Amino acid sequence: MAIYIFIFILFFLFSYLEIRTSIEASQKNVLYIILYSFLVLLVGFRWETGTDWNQYLKNFTNSTSIDTIIVNILLGFEIGYGLFTFFIRSLTDNYTVFLVIHAILYYFLIFRANKQLSPFPFVSLLVFYVSTMGILGSNRQLIALAICLFSLKFVLEKKAFKFFLCVLIAFLFHTSALLFIVYYFLNRHFSKVFIILVLLGAIIIGKSSLPGMLFSNIASLLGGASASKVDIYSENVVSETSLSLVGLIRRILFFILFFVNYKILSIKFLPYKLLFNGFFLGLVIYFLFSSSFIALAGRGSFYFNVMECFLLSSQLLLFKSKRDRAYLLLIFFVYSYLIFFQSISEYPELFIPYKGVFINTDYFREY
Structure with missing residues (x-):
């Protein structure tokens, strides 16, 4: 736990310098x-820390030829x-070399994306770090998320x-990154009435069977692999951070x-409307x-809930x-500390100790 506390302190000190002092850009x-x-x-030198460790280690070990890539595609690796x-x-x-390159x-x-999307980059990075800690190890989706966030600069431009x-x-x-396409059409103002009506409509429609049927049909059009993933995900229970009552109330x-x-903030900070x-x-x-369709509510909304870190930092304006x-x-720091534990709450034993x-090379972690 000591290494996590150290990173927390580093985040806090840099955030404090960012908002309390007039430091130069250099x-x-x-x-x-x-x-x-x-x-x-921290991420590159981890070992048996994070989710899906064995699956990704096995995938790396077996990726010795093009043929194995085809086999892995059938197993769900894009x-x-x-x-x-x-x-x-x-x-x-x-x-470890692979993990370091992945982390780099x-x-x-x-x-790069954070600098574009936040008026206070260190503050937003703090919230982002704790919010995504629970999926550390989900190598494919993390890279997809990073590419998608980076792409938002092209929406703004x-x-x-x-x-x-x-x-x-x-x-x-x-x-799942295909959902991010919709962001190209979100850099605009929507009326308050429209936003409220859409939310009410989503609540009503969500209680029916239409959403699950619609998404399953779309997945079928994309091919057998996508359809099978829909079937698998629809039976899975996603993490508490995604679907818990506390998480919903927080959102x-x-x-x-x-x-x-x-x-006021959409005037002070132009990317705010896209983020909101x-x-x-x-x-x-x-x-x-x-x-x-629980998996879409958790995995699908992941690309949208992450905007919380940028929006929170914008409130400082x-x-x-x-x-x-x-x-x-200080409030953000306490909040981030709590979110860190909520993020890893489903499998805390995979993260603590690091x-x-x-570090902790003799510690036995059962997967």
Whole structure:
């Protein structure tokens, strides 16, 4: 647990410097590099820590030929991730090297996207880190998420080809990334009446059998592999962080906060409307599919709920005083600490204690 506490303290100190002092851009970049390096080492040097450890280790070990990529596709590993794994496997059989390269790519894209999507990058990174800790180990979806978040800059710049190309690449790592296409149409203002009516409509429709039937038909059109995934996911129970009552209440409360402050913050910070609409759509997806297709409510809304970290950091813009922002940072820090434990609550034994190639090497973790 000590290493997690250290990262927490690092996040807090850098966030405090960001909002309380007037540091230059070059100094902030140095802090950015320091934090980036620590996170890459933390994730890259882990061992038997995180979800799906055995599956991904076995996948890497067996990725010795193109034929194995085809076999792995049938087992549910997308071709993009398969080629990525095969390329690194052809260079080394050391899984730690693979994890380090994966972490370098993942956090590079996340950090680049974060600078574009947050007025206070260190604060949003803190919330993002704790919110996604529970899926550490989901290599394919993490890369897909990073590519998708990076692609939002092209939505803001109205570069459609580059955006759709990024989503296509993300789709090759995890099919769920296809949902991200909708973001290209979300960088606009929607009336408050429209937003409320859509939410009410989602609640009503979600209680019927229509959403599950519709999504199953769409998946069937995409092919047998996608259809089979729908069947498998529809029987799975996703993590408590996705579908718990506490999680739902939290999202609703945050939605109200983001909704009330929308007008002023969309003026102060231009990406706010895109971020808000994404978060709003995540809530709609939850209400539509939480009763009929649990996996979509959890996995599908993942690409939209993640906007919470950027929207929360944007709330600091409402306070002109640096002292007031520092007080709010304390609240964020406590909140992040609680969310960290909620994020890993389904399988805490996979994260605590942290086991790495140099730390707690003798600790036995049963998978």
